[in-house]
Amino acid sequence: MSKPIRMGRRTWVAAWAVLCAAGLAATAALQDSSASQPRPAESVSAECAEVVAEAKRQLAASGQQGEDGGVVAFSRGSSSTFEDCDDELRGYLLGNP
Incomplete structure (x- = not known):
């Protein structure tokens, strides 16, 4: 039976930091794209x-x-x-x- 690959604490912290940075970048990109498009005027039926x-x-x-x-x-x-x-x-x- 093979031994599982052990990951150090630094590797987990680095992976977590990369995922957080990617999430923040994606959130900022989505907010910028939705803010630049004007909302259409709602017409009353x-x-x-x-x-x-x-x-x-x-x-x-x-x-x-x-x-x-x-x-x-x-x-x-x-x-x-x-x-x-x-x-x-x-x-x-x-x-x-």
Whole structure:
């Protein structure tokens, strides 16, 4: 039976250092490549634009009636439409057009 090859402590440390350096270099390269590409502007779908417009109309109507606080209720549209438009609605209601 042959004896296993023994590796010294220095060899393990050198191998570990090389792997760490390679990982850091790869991470830096990936961050540089993703930072240089601009993100495409997200377009709002027609359904989401309609949902946000309905929210604006309901909020304007409640404001004209002199109500300070109220609940905006949506009676039409599927639940998946509202789930898809969560970010747009949240942005509008929080004041980020």
